[in-house]
Amino acid sequence: MSSEDTATRAPDLDSDERAALHSLQLGIEHVYRAYADLLACHHRTGHAMDRFADAERLLRSAGHEAYADDLRDRLLPAGAVDDRWTYELVTAFRTGLVDDLDAFESAVRADLADGVDHVSERAQQRAWRERARSRAWRESERER
Numbered sequence: 778m779s780s781e782d783t784a785t786r787a788p789d790l791d792s793d794e795r796a797a798l799h800s801l802q803l804g805i806e807h808v809y810r811a812y813a814d815l816l817a818c819h820h821r822t823g824h825a826m827d828r829f830a831d832a833e834r835l836l837r838s839a840g841h842e843a844y845a846d847d848l849r850d851r852l853l854p855a856g857a858v859d860d861r862w863t864y865e866l867v868t869a870f871r872t873g874l875v876d877d878l879d880a881f882e883s884a885v886r887a888d889l890a891d892g893v894d895h896v897s898e899r900a901q902q903r904a905w906r907e908r909a910r911s912r913a914w915r916e917s918e919r920e921r
Contacts, residue, residue: 788889788890788891788893788896790889790890790896794889794890795896795897795900796897797885797889798885798886798889798890798896798897799896799897801881801882801885801886802882802886802894802895802896802897804878804882805878805879805882808874808875808878808879809875811870812867812870812871812875815863815866815867815870816867818863819863819864819866819867822857822863823863826853829848829852829853830848830853832848833845833848833849833853836848
């Protein structure tokens with residue numbers, strides 16, 4: 778099988794199956810993007826906390842012990858949400874929602890489409906490539 782045949786291989790599915798798999802694929806891609814956004818939040822929060830740690834040192838150096846102590850004792854060790862640090866949120870999101878939805882999408886795809894992903898896109902790719910090779914289509918394009 779050529780690499781082109783492999784790239785455009787799409788199982789024989791009815792329109793509802795294809796649409797369902799497409800929705801699952803888009804859904805999992807959005808979950809991955811949400812996870813990436815959460816990772817970005819985790820990194821930004823970490824950088825912010827580093828700056829607050831710098832501020833604690835500078836406040837202490839400038840003689841503002843009460844502010845420095847408040848940062849050290851109350852704000853820096855606090856969690857972002859319900860006393861949980863962002864790394865804990867990232868881990869919970871990944872090992873819960875991301876892993877569960879990823880496994881579900883993979884299982885449905887394995888059952889309905891022999892594990893082939895992007896079935897709608899593969900069908901569209903195959904149709905457009907076949908159309909591009911069609912003599913009648915090429916001739917109609919020349920007439921335009």
